[in-house]
Amino acid sequence: MPLTSDEAEAVVKAAKARAADIGLAVSVVVLDLGGHLKAFSRMDGAWLGSIDVAMKKARTSVLFEMETQKVWELCRPDAQAHVTFAGGIPLKASDGRLLGAIGVSGGQVAQDFEVARAGWGALPL
Amino acid sequence: MPLTSDEAEAVVKAAKARAADIGLAVSVVVLDLGGHLKAFSRMDGAWLGSIDVAMKKARTSVLFEMETQKVWELCRPDAQAHVTFAGGIPLKASDGRLLGAIGVSGGQVAQDFEVARAGWGALPL
Amino acid sequence: MPLTSDEAEAVVKAAKARAADIGLAVSVVVLDLGGHLKAFSRMDGAWLGSIDVAMKKARTSVLFEMETQKVWELCRPDAQAHVTFAGGIPLKASDGRLLGAIGVSGGQVAQDFEVARAGWGALPL
Amino acid sequence: MPLTSDEAEAVVKAAKARAADIGLAVSVVVLDLGGHLKAFSRMDGAWLGSIDVAMKKARTSVLFEMETQKVWELCRPDAQAHVTFAGGIPLKASDGRLLGAIGVSGGQVAQDFEVARAGWGALPL
Numbered sequence: 406m407p408l409t410s411d412e413a414e415a416v417v418k419a420a421k422a423r424a425a426d427i428g429l430a431v432s433v434v435v436l437d438l439g440g441h442l443k444a445f446s447r448m449d450g451a452w453l454g455s456i457d458v459a460m461k462k463a464r465t466s467v468l469f470e471m472e473t474q475k476v477w478e479l480c481r482p483d484a485q486a487h488v489t490f491a492g493g494i495p496l497k498a499s500d501g502r503l504l505g506a507i508g509v510s511g512g513q514v515a516q517d518f519e520v521a522r523a524g525w526g527a528l529p530l
Numbered sequence: 531m532p533l534t535s536d537e538a539e540a541v542v543k544a545a546k547a548r549a550a551d552i553g554l555a556v557s558v559v560v561l562d563l564g565g566h567l568k569a570f571s572r573m574d575g576a577w578l579g580s581i582d583v584a585m586k587k588a589r590t591s592v593l594f595e596m597e598t599q600k601v602w603e604l605c606r607p608d609a610q611a612h613v614t615f616a617g618g619i620p621l622k623a624s625d626g627r628l629l630g631a632i633g634v635s636g637g638q639v640a641q642d643f644e645v646a647r648a649g650w651g652a653l654p655l
Numbered sequence: 656m657p658l659t660s661d662e663a664e665a666v667v668k669a670a671k672a673r674a675a676d677i678g679l680a681v682s683v684v685v686l687d688l689g690g691h692l693k694a695f696s697r698m699d700g701a702w703l704g705s706i707d708v709a710m711k712k713a714r715t716s717v718l719f720e721m722e723t724q725k726v727w728e729l730c731r732p733d734a735q736a737h738v739t740f741a742g743g744i745p746l747k748a749s750d751g752r753l754l755g756a757i758g759v760s761g762g763q764v765a766q767d768f769e770v771a772r773a774g775w776g777a778l779p780l
Numbered sequence: 781m782p783l784t785s786d787e788a789e790a791v792v793k794a795a796k797a798r799a800a801d802i803g804l805a806v807s808v809v810v811l812d813l814g815g816h817l818k819a820f821s822r823m824d825g826a827w828l829g830s831i832d833v834a835m836k837k838a839r840t841s842v843l844f845e846m847e848t849q850k851v852w853e854l855c856r857p858d859a860q861a862h863v864t865f866a867g868g869i870p871l872k873a874s875d876g877r878l879l880g881a882i883g884v885s886g887g888q889v890a891q892d893f894e895v896a897r898a899g900w901g902a903l904p905l
Contacts, residue, residue: 659824660822664821692807692822695817695821696789696818696819697817697818698785699782699785
């Protein structure tokens with residue numbers, strides 16, 4: 406069963422709540438397992454540049470089915486690699502099937518990762 | 531004052547509610563006045579192609595500050611015109627200032643327009 | 656001798672003056688004979704969409720060395736034609752050599768053409 | 781209040797004057813806060829390649845609201861980073877609001893930065 410619109414929005418909402426908790430303004434992207442946009446929100450004050458970076462993080466996660474910082478390890482010699490620092494996380498069902506991905510941008514790498522994890526946590530497992 | 535994240539999400543929510551009322555699954559895009567993505571949702575069952583069309587409708591509305599079907603009238607001789615059928619509406623403040631735009635795709639032209647208008651109606655005027 | 660920066664800015668200035676005279680807010684593009692941007696100005700209140708349209712008009716003029724509305728006559732059967740309504744004019748030296756082009760967008764077709772002609776008039780002939 | 785056309789052209793003029801002082805031919809880009817072109821000038825003798833580089837520097841500045849060389853520090857692990865060397869500066873109002881950005885290209889990095897700063901200095905503070 407694919408990621409539903411309700412699930413995608415729950416992921417966005419949880420990510421935004423965490424970002425607000427740590428005083429961050431971020432863009433949050435949720436893609437389905439085909440890499441197509443399912444839900445998006447840009448918080449007030451987030452850089453415009455965060456839109457594109459969050460998109461690329463989520464896209465990288467769904468394309469490689471792994472967290473973005475791990476893609477970096479995989480792809481290091483490849484100049485064509487997508488964004489490869491933390492903040493993109495594949496969303497998976499409890500049985501391990503890929504559902505899509507979340508991408509977050511707006512803060513430091515570790516912050517973006519924390520926010521993405523919080524979004525990921527909104528999915529029923 | 532720019533369109534807030536809360537306002538953008540209220541617009542998306544109202545548009546989705548109307549779409550559900552008329553049995554439609556759509557993509558809803560809200561852009562700020564610079565044409566940058568502020569909020570997005572794709573309802574379950576909406577065509578993947580609706581993402582891009584909704585984006586283009588919203589973009590056309592914000593670039594030309596008018597409803598998309600009117601751009602068509604303006605640009606008819608122009609082979610390079612953006613998508614020009616109904617479903618993109620500029621979002622304006624009560625004093626007439628441009629705030630951004632909504633774009634909707636997923637149904638017939640008249641349906642998309644109705645859904646976009648419902649979204650627009652969520653803004654305080 | 657190629658179009659100088661001073662000439663390009665005189666063209667922009669003259670076009671803007673005419674636009675202001677007729678109560679219009681436009682984007683004015685001046686390209687050199689290679690089709691590369693030499694000078695640009697977007698007047699306050701001009702639609703964002705006028706940037707791209709003015710660019711395409713100027714580009715069409717320099718690529719085909721003719722006024723944009725004439726390209727339309729040439730290309731009518733070709734769905735790939737560039738913007739083909741009036742508002743792009745090739746800039747030529749007194750000896751007929753192509754110097755570049757001006758493109759204007761922001762008003763009705765006839766207004767854009769009038770503004771572009773005013774800009775063209777700033778070149779020494 | 782957004783960056784006006786007069787302000788944008790004052791920024792371009794000041795940047796060009798500084799470039800001329802130091803014997804440089806540059807492209808100068810001024811974008812509004814949505815990243816859309818407001819004013820542009822390419823000095824005689826500037827490389828054609830300076831157009832695109834100046835655009836990207838300005839775009840990066842407005843997207844990330846910081847000077848381009850600082851984006852580099854932020855994004856170092858990111859293979860997809862935009863142009864990140866000096867020469868793009870966000871333009872801000874006296875109250876700190878983002879107005880847009882200037883991007884300069886044509887010389888050495890330190891020269892481009894000096895020219896961009898000179899342009900920035902033309903804004904009333």
